[in-house]
Amino acid sequence: MYKSCNLKPFDIVNLSYYFFIIILTIMFKNRIPAAFFLIVSYAFIVVIVFLIIFKSQKGYFLTILRYFYPAVFLGFIFESLAWIVPFLQPKNKDIYLIRIDNAILSKPIATYFYVLNKPIFNDIFSIFYTFYYFLPLVLLYVLYKKKYFVKLEYSLFALSLAYYLSYMGYILVPAIGPRYSITFSQPIQGGPIYELIYTFLDRFEHIKQDCFPSGHVAISVLTNMLIFDINKKAGYVILPLVIILILATLALRYHYAIDDIAGLFLAFFSYLATRIVYKGKVYV
Numbered sequence: 001m002y003k004s005c006n007l008k009p010f011d012i013v014n015l016s017y018y019f020f021i022i023i024l025t026i027m028f029k030n031r032i033p034a035a036f037f038l039i040v041s042y043a044f045i046v047v048i049v050f051l052i053i054f055k056s057q058k059g060y061f062l063t064i065l066r067y068f069y070p071a072v073f074l075g076f077i078f079e080s081l082a083w084i085v086p087f088l089q090p091k092n093k094d095i096y097l098i099r100i101d102n103a104i105l106s107k108p109i110a111t112y113f114y115v116l117n118k119p120i121f122n123d124i125f126s127i128f129y130t131f132y133y134f135l136p137l138v139l140l141y142v143l144y145k146k147k148y149f150v151k152l153e154y155s156l157f158a159l160s161l162a163y164y165l166s167y168m169g170y171i172l173v174p175a176i177g178p179r180y181s182i183t184f185s186q187p188i189q190g191g192p193i194y195e196l197i198y199t200f201l202d203r204f205e206h207i208k209q210d211c212f213p214s215g216h217v218a219i220s221v222l223t224n225m226l227i228f229d230i231n232k233k234a235g236y237v238i239l240p241l242v243i244i245l246i247l248a249t250l251a252l253r254y255h256y257a258i259d260d261i262a263g264l265f266l267a268f269f270s271y272l273a274t275r276i277v278y279k280g281k282v283y284v
Helices: 008-025 035-058 060-083 093-106 107-117 121-130 131-145 149-174 192-204 214-229 233-250 255-278
Strands: none
Touching: 008 035, 008 060, 008 149, 035 060, 060 107, 060 131, 093 107, 093 255, 107 121, 107 233, 121 131, 121 192, 121 233, 131 149, 131 214, 131 233, 149 214, 149 255, 214 233, 214 255, 233 255
8 A cells, every 4th residue: 555654745735724724813813703713623633634644554544534634624624714704804805806707798697697597407507516515525535446545645735725725715805706796687596406405505504705716616627637637538528517517606696707717727726736746756
């Protein structure tokens, strides 16, 4: 088995973000009501991660966690933004994103999807929208199962970088999205699947200022690029799913056009940065 007891590039990315949040919270502790809880929680995560890194060969479970701890903690990391962003940035920046969209397209991009504003299409879009949550996990699982450990580390670095840069974007440019900030002449006509998924996400995703850049676009496009590196046929199979997912972010009014454009730039930046870091270490 590929030896994995040393600090690796993807560890550095994850730990750097954890420390970033700790430092940020300490700096603005008077403005963040849950500051103590956040500092303790992130410090606990840091300790656990170091234990996993240096004790990973002590057992089967720790060996798995060596590669999957970023995914295990990601849910909390994302949700913790709800205790940070609204208090650091109480005023959302949607007005600026709307102005950029209008300068590019003359009107909100969601209006171009009015022709598809039917329950059946919105149900389909909703299903594809959720693929964002599964695509990276499937990729990581396949790489681990096939024992492609270097490529697994490579993918973990790229994905971790994209996730955390997108989270920093939410902190710097908090925005709630067109569905809440723009009054459309046509409300979304959702079917049962749309209503189920929308209600679930609205209830369990507590951070609402998570539009810029689009993490859905960045992570999905990046995952597709990583899949192309491994298996071009699989990459071409996944590509249409990712394209529909991108369209879904716009048709369902989760994102502005500039969010998706920024998400694309983030995907390519993370991919290129990863190739530079791993140059000569992994065939891609």
